Amino acid sequence: MRVTRRAALAVAALLLARPADAAGAQAEDTAAALLELIAREQAADFAYRAAGAPRFGRLAQHAAEHARALRAHLESVGRPPPAAPGAPGDLGPAAARVASAGDDAAAIALEQELVAVCAAALDRLYDPSSKRTAATIMAGHGQHLVVLHRDPLQALG
Amino acid sequence: MSTRRGLVAAGAGVLVAGCGAPEPIAPDAELLAGVLAWERALVKAYGRIPGRAGHELAARARDHAAWLVRSGSRSAAEPARAAGDPLEAALALQRRSMRACVTAVGLVREPASRALVAEILTAGAQHAAILLGRLGRDPLETAFPDGRAA
Numbered sequence: 001m002r003v004t005r006r007a008a009l010a011v012a013a014l015l016l017a018r019p020a021d022a023a024g025a026q027a028e029d030t031a032a033a034l035l036e037l038i039a040r041e042q043a044a045d046f047a048y049r050a051a052g053a054p055r056f057g058r059l060a061q062h063a064a065e066h067a068r069a070l071r072a073h074l075e076s077v078g079r080p081p082p083a084a085p086g087a088p089g090d091l092g093p094a095a096a097r098v099a100s101a102g103d104d105a106a107a108i109a110l111e112q113e114l115v116a117v118c119a120a121a122l123d124r125l126y127d128p129s130s131k132r133t134a135a136t137i138m139a140g141h142g143q144h145l146v147v148l149h150r151d152p153l154q155a156l157g
Numbered sequence: 158m159s160t161r162r163g164l165v166a167a168g169a170g171v172l173v174a175g176c177g178a179p180e181p182i183a184p185d186a187e188l189l190a191g192v193l194a195w196e197r198a199l200v201k202a203y204g205r206i207p208g209r210a211g212h213e214l215a216a217r218a219r220d221h222a223a224w225l226v227r228s229g230s231r232s233a234a235e236p237a238r239a240a241g242d243p244l245e246a247a248l249a250l251q252r253r254s255m256r257a258c259v260t261a262v263g264l265v266r267e268p269a270s271r272a273l274v275a276e277i278l279t280a281g282a283q284h285a286a287i288l289l290g291r292l293g294r295d296p297l298e299t300a301f302p303d304g305r306a307a
Contacts, residue, residue: 146290
């Protein structure tokens with residue numbers, strides 16, 4: 001009898017703990033996805049500014065706005081933002097190519113990568129607001145592709 | 158403008174996360190039907206734009222409608238009719254579709270539905286940028302294209 005009651009209590013404790021664990025895992029995954037997105041946007045901002053081409057000015061400005069909006073979501077799950085890149089060596093390959101080559105082909109490759117990163121992040125974000133922010137950021141990178149192509153219709157997938 | 162919108166969107170996220178205020182959730186099919194109605198309207202609206210651009214954009218809107226139907230969406234709503242300047246009318250409808258996508262992307266439950274509306278939103282933002290360029294306006298009017306005019 002004692003054993004049975006103890007076992008029942010243990011099961012009850014497990015059942016109670018599982019939702020908390022699930023919520024914790026969701027928060028962890030949301031934070032990880034936001035950290036990834038912020039790092040990518042900060043890298044894009046750095047790369048466009050490093051390239052120095054005037055036509056990249058708006059793209060850098062948008063990337064900075066994206067990072068700022070995402071940081072607010074990250075703060076809501078109690079996490080500090082990632083460090084911004086301080087040198088070209090801190091960038092991933094696509095952003096590094098923009099910073100060094102500074103041409104439209106490199107920028108198109110970076111923007112395509114950012115669209116894909118946002119798409120992949122959507123299912124990892126927990127609340128509707130952060131999903132919407134990520135989706136509109138994804139759409140913003142889609143618009144960047146339009147202005148980077150000489151023939152805007154070529155930007156359409 | 159873009160900055161303010163971004164901060165407002167971010168602030169809304171903080172509020173939702175902080176208060177846990179639930180949004181009313183419609184079934185996925187109902188949320189997708191809202192997008193489908195606008196994409197069907199866009200097929201007609203883009204058909205009024207002469208040349209390659211109209212042809213290409215109408216084809217994309219037709220694809221979107223077909224994808225939505227294949228995903229189980231049904232809409233009995235009569236597509237809105239475009240009137241007036243073809244570019245302006247198409248832009249207005251495109252923005253309505255984008256707003257429906259933004260609503261849906263936060264609420265749909267199925268990952269496949271979320272991926273679909275995010276893709277249609279991104280394509281819609283590209284179409285809007287093309288239309289804005291043809292109208293002689295800024296194609297990058299906001300960093301967060303959500304269908305609201307900047």
